[in-house]
Amino acid sequence: MGIASEALKNFKGFNLKNMPEVEPLSPGHRACQGCGEVLALRLAMKALGENVIMCSATGCMEIITSPFPQTAWKVPWIHVAFENAAAVASGVEGAYKAMNRKGKINSPDTVFVGYGGDGATMDIGIQALSGALERGHNFVYMCFDNEAYMNTGIQRSSGTPFGAGTTTSPPGKKSIGQSTWKKNLPAIAVAHNIPYVATASPAFPVDLMNKVKKAAMVPGPAYLHIYSPCPTGWRCGIDESVQMARLAVQSKVFPLYEVIDGQYVLSRKVAKPKPITEYFKPQRRFRHLTEADVAKIQERIDAEYEDILKKCGGDGKGKEEKE
Amino acid sequence: MAKRIGVEVSIAAAEAVGLCDVDVVAAYPITPQTHIVEHLSEMVADGHLDAEFIPVESEHSAMSCCIGSSAAGARTFTSTCSQGYALMSEICYIAASMRLPIVMAVANRALSAPINIWNDHADLMYARDAGWIQTIAENGQEVVDLLVHAFKVAEDHRVMLPVQVNLDGFTLSHMIEPILMPDAAEVKSFLPPYKAPLRLDPKNPVSFGVVGMPDVYTEARKAQDEAMKNSKPVIVEAWKEFGDKFGRYYKPVETYKSEDAETIIVTMGSISETAASAVDDLRSKGKKVGLVRIRLFRPFPGDEIIAAIKGAKSLVIIDRVVNFNGGALPGPVAIEIKSLLFDNGLTPKVGNFLAGLGGRDVTMENFEDMVEKMANGGVAGAYEIINVRE
Numbered sequence: 001m002g003i004a005s006e007a008l009k010n011f012k013g014f015n016l017k018n019m020p021e022v023e024p025l026s027p028g029h030r031a032c033q034g035c036g037e038v039l040a041l042r043l044a045m046k047a048l049g050e051n052v053i054m055c056s057a058t059g060c061m062e063i064i065t066s067p068f069p070q071t072a073w074k075v076p077w078i079h080v081a082f083e084n085a086a087a088v089a090s091g092v093e094g095a096y097k098a099m100n101r102k103g104k105i106n107s108p109d110t111v112f113v114g115y116g117g118d119g120a121t122m123d124i125g126i127q128a129l130s131g132a133l134e135r136g137h138n139f140v141y142m143c144f145d146n147e148a149y150m151n152t153g154i155q156r157s158s159g160t161p162f163g164a165g166t167t168t169s170p171p172g173k174k175s176i177g178q179s180t181w182k183k184n185l186p187a188i189a190v191a192h193n194i195p196y197v198a199t200a201s202p203a204f205p206v207d208l209m210n211k212v213k214k215a216a217m218v219p220g221p222a223y224l225h226i227y228s229p230c231p232t233g234w235r236c237g238i239d240e241s242v243q244m245a246r247l248a249v250q251s252k253v254f255p256l257y258e259v260i261d262g263q264y265v266l267s268r269k270v271a272k273p274k275p276i277t278e279y280f281k282p283q284r285r286f287r288h289l290t291e292a293d294v295a296k297i298q299e300r301i302d303a304e305y306e307d308i309l310k311k312c313g314g315d316g317k318g319k320e321e322k323e
Numbered sequence: 324m325a326k327r328i329g330v331e332v333s334i335a336a337a338e339a340v341g342l343c344d345v346d347v348v349a350a351y352p353i354t355p356q357t358h359i360v361e362h363l364s365e366m367v368a369d370g371h372l373d374a375e376f377i378p379v380e381s382e383h384s385a386m387s388c389c390i391g392s393s394a395a396g397a398r399t400f401t402s403t404c405s406q407g408y409a410l411m412s413e414i415c416y417i418a419a420s421m422r423l424p425i426v427m428a429v430a431n432r433a434l435s436a437p438i439n440i441w442n443d444h445a446d447l448m449y450a451r452d453a454g455w456i457q458t459i460a461e462n463g464q465e466v467v468d469l470l471v472h473a474f475k476v477a478e479d480h481r482v483m484l485p486v487q488v489n490l491d492g493f494t495l496s497h498m499i500e501p502i503l504m505p506d507a508a509e510v511k512s513f514l515p516p517y518k519a520p521l522r523l524d525p526k527n528p529v530s531f532g533v534v535g536m537p538d539v540y541t542e543a544r545k546a547q548d549e550a551m552k553n554s555k556p557v558i559v560e561a562w563k564e565f566g567d568k569f570g571r572y573y574k575p576v577e578t579y580k581s582e583d584a585e586t587i588i589v590t591m592g593s594i595s596e597t598a599a600s601a602v603d604d605l606r607s608k609g610k611k612v613g614l615v616r617i618r619l620f621r622p623f624p625g626d627e628i629i630a631a632i633k634g635a636k637s638l639v640i641i642d643r644v645v646n647f648n649g650g651a652l653p654g655p656v657a658i659e660i661k662s663l664l665f666d667n668g669l670t671p672k673v674g675n676f677l678a679g680l681g682g683r684d685v686t687m688e689n690f691e692d693m694v695e696k697m698a699n700g701g702v703a704g705a706y707e708i709i710n711v712r713e
Contacts, residue, residue: 051525055391056532066533076523078394079532080417084387087379091349091391091399092523094375098346099397102373104516110525128387131380 002261004195004218011217013210020046029072030064034238036229036245037061037117037144040202044142044226047209048216050075051109053092057085057116057125060151061144082116083124086132086141089114093137111216112139117228118159119149122185133192133221140215140222143185146230154233158183161253162300163293164285166233171288181300189223190259196222197259198267202229203245207256207267214258227254235284247279252305257312264311276301325503325569332463333358333496335504336402336428339467341372342510343426343474346397349377349388353407354440355492356430360402382407386414386425393423394531396522398474401425404492405432408446412453418485419454420547421532424477424517425485427455428470431592432492433681441682442492444591444643447620448655454547456486456554457621459591461577463500465618466490468571471510475561478517482554489620491593493682505569513568555622575624577616578631580606584613586694587635589628589660591617594641594678594685601690612694617656625663632660637672637697639690643679645708653706672697675706683710 001009014020024045031038041061045052056062056079065072066079080088093112099105114132116125121143129141148166149155156169160178171177189197196218200208208226215222229244231237236244248254251274256267276298280286289297330338336359340348348367350360366372375392379385385401392399403411408429418425434445451457456476460466466488473486490496521529535543559575566572579599581587590598595616605612615631617624632638642654652658653675661673674697679685689709696702 053395053523053525063534066530068533068535068539071530071533073530074528076525076528077530078391078523080387080390080421081414084384084414087384087387088391090377090379090384091347091388091393092395093391094347094349094377094388095392095395095397095399098373098375099395102346104346105396105524107525127380128384131384134380135377 002195003220004260007218008214008260011214014047014206014213016206020049022046022049024048024050024052024073024075025065026072026074030067031060032232034231034241036202036231036241037146038064039241040144040208040226040228043202043205043208044212045075047212048111048113052111052113054078055085055089055092055112055114057120058082059117059120061115061117063151082120084128085114085116085120085125087128089139089141090132090135090137093139112137113142114139115142115144117150118143118145118147119157122158122183130192133189133194133223136220138219138221140212140224142212142224142226144226144228146228146233148233150230150233159185163289163297165288166285176293177288186223186225186259190262192221193262194221194223195219195261199225199227199254199256201227201245201249201254201256203242203249204256204268211258233285236282240282244279244282247274250274251276251279252301253279255305255308257308264308266309266312270305325505325509327501327503329499329501331358331497331499332466332490333430334362335463335502336466336470336490337362337366338504339470340400341366342505342507343471343514344398344511344516345372345374345400347375347377347389347392347399348401349379349385349392349399350401351379351382351385351403351407353382353403353405355432355496356402356404356407356428358496359428359430382411383414386411386418389425390414390418390421390423393425394421394523396517396519396524398517399425400427402428402430404430405434405446408450409434412449415450415453415455417532420543422483422547422550423485424474424483426470426473426477427485427487429487429489430492430496431489439681440492442494443680443682447489448644448646450487451621451655454484454551455621456484456558457489458486458619459489459617460495461593461595461616463495463498463502464571465573466495467502467504468565468569468573471505471514472561472565472573475514475565476554476558479557479561480520482550482557483520484550484554489592495593509568513565551622555624558619573618574627575619576627576631577618579614579616581613581615581631582634583611584634585611585636586639586697587613587615587632588639588641588690588694589615589617589632589656590641591620591656592643597685597687598690601687604687605691605694610694623659628660629663629667629669632671633667633669635671637674637701639693639697640673640675642675642677642706645677645680651705657706672701674702676702677706677708678710
């Protein structure tokens with residue numbers, strides 16, 4: 001049995017009846033209206049509880065929660081720079097390991113978490129993340145992927161999907177918008193042979209919280225890729241975040257799965273997938289795409305989903321999705 | 324009891340860090356710092372040092388790791404130089420502003436390009452405005468003593484700033500020297516366990532590294548500036564305490580035959596020993612020459628430097644870096660000393676010599692030539708690069 005399977009064999013998940021009441025991330029922070037990222041972060045924090053140390057990258061979730069002299073954090077929290085959350089978490093984890101061993105402190109169960117947006121994780125911070133995953137620190141890394149540099153004003157990142165318009169991948173006579181396909185960071189995390197990788201979405205809160213809890217329970221590094229709709233950057237309605245997150249799963253754009261000790265497990269099988277147009281339509285970042293463009297993207301999405309299904313062992317062992 | 328041993332300075336540096344009972348070392352290899360961190364990893368591997376050795380994937384992550392570790396309350400060390408310092412410099416500024424008492428040994432090396440692994444002070448000068456306390460060793464004994472002193476100063480609650488101990492790459496780091504290694508119990512009595520005023524602890528949650536809007540940023544900067552100013556008496560006090568315990572007394576500026584000197588050579592680091600030999604030689608020829616060596620570079624010991632040089636008619640100031648200012652200004656050490664001279668109404672003749680770049684030797688003859696030059700009209704222009712082929 002692998003490290004993660006062993007650690008999770010008696011796993012008891014959350015359900016709607018046993019939701020923790022703790023809110024380590026307080027309300028009153030300065031996120032935009034309808035922010036899907038802060039919703040995902042709040043859910044993650046409920047799952048992590050209070051014996052946790054959060055290491056934040058620069059970005060929306062840093063700036064909205066820590067304008068001195070206020071802080072939204074009821075748990076210890078540190079922000080250093082943009083590209084190094086995983087390295088900072090490595091240092092905190094190493095310090096706790098040494099100080100626990102030397103009898104200087106007695107906190108054997110504290111959980112260490114690094115987190116950042118897609119830019120902080122997939123672009124500028126990928127080296128620090130790769131180093132920390134490879135070294136095997138006992139920590140959780142959460143990437144809150146809103147598919148562009150939203151904090152600086154909607155610039156493209158390697159997490160921006162093909163065709164999306166951003167302020168540095170604008171559609172025009174000679175441009176489709178983002179001209180590259182989204183980087184597959186969960187696969188890169190898996191390639192580090194770490195015990196636990198999962199994708200999650202705030203539209204499926206119980207699933208998200210259970211994955212966060214599992215990531216915290218597994219010894220060694222765990223990576224979570226969390227879809228984080230951004231109405232400001234995606235140019236959809238402020239009441240549509242959760243709907244966008246749900247449609248992304250239902251249209252196979254963002255499949256939910258876990259990779260436990262290297263084994264892919266589908267979390268939700270999409271039995272009757274919706275066409276990506278349903279997901280694209282409410283978002284102005286996709287509005288310029290032609291039918292041919294959409295068809296090309298649909299083809300790629302279908303192929304990527306098939307690939308995930310294959311990795312999960314044929315049709316996937318996942319549960320049937322219920323509305 | 325302290326033991327005198329013949330040992331490579333880098334190994335002695337690592338042993339000194341071990342004597343300080345560090346909890347975490349995060350480091351990335353770069354020549355000529357490697358022997359320091361290799362030996363630390365050996366000490367951890369052999370069980371001589373109970374610490375986490377985190378072999379990070381870059382210097383940027385080394386300093387990031389150190390920040391996480393120090394903020395968690397652990398005694399934390401790293402070492403680097405040159406390009407490694409350049410890569411981590413973004414995070415070095417943050418370490419100082421977050422007031423974390425990290426100690427770093429820098430085995431001073433030239434900056435690229437062309438790539439060059441040998442000694443000069445380009446990295447030391449690159450680091451001077453980062454908000455770190457900077458000390459500069461002349462010899463192996465001083466490296467050991469300054470490292471022990473560094474933790475004492477950094478962790479003092481009146482200071483809470485990171486400290487950089489500089490040792491010349493190769494010309495000092497790789498020398499085998501006779502060194503009195505302090506005994507562990509003595510170091511323990513000098514350096515109590517680190518107690519962080521605030522740390523990352525779920526039992527007492529605090530937020531580190533928050534956003535500073537325009538309404539607080541200036542105040543934050545001023546507070547850090549005050550901390551640097553206030554560190555000086557603590558640095559001096561810690562040297563006094565160190566001397567009382569170990570018998571070796573240090574001060575911000577060292578003088579040698581400078582009291583009645585008409586010409587004073589101002590140096591930093593290991594070339595000071597060569598300069599002292601040159602002074603002896605020139606004195607034997609009846610020339611009134613002295614030496615002033617700067618041991619503490621940040622905070623800059625202005626009063627001590629002025630006290631040491633105020634009687635001189637001419638100054639030979641050595642800079643070990645080219646600062647590409649277009650020729651109107653001298654090198655960085657000379658800029659700072661000239662600023663002091665102006666404020667103190669002193670007008671000695673100043674000759675600024677850029678010497679020992681990228682591992683080029685600076686010999687006794689070089690120093691004697693510089694002194695000779697000052698006696699014969701001085702340097703034309705703000706500085707002169709010596710030992711250079713035209």
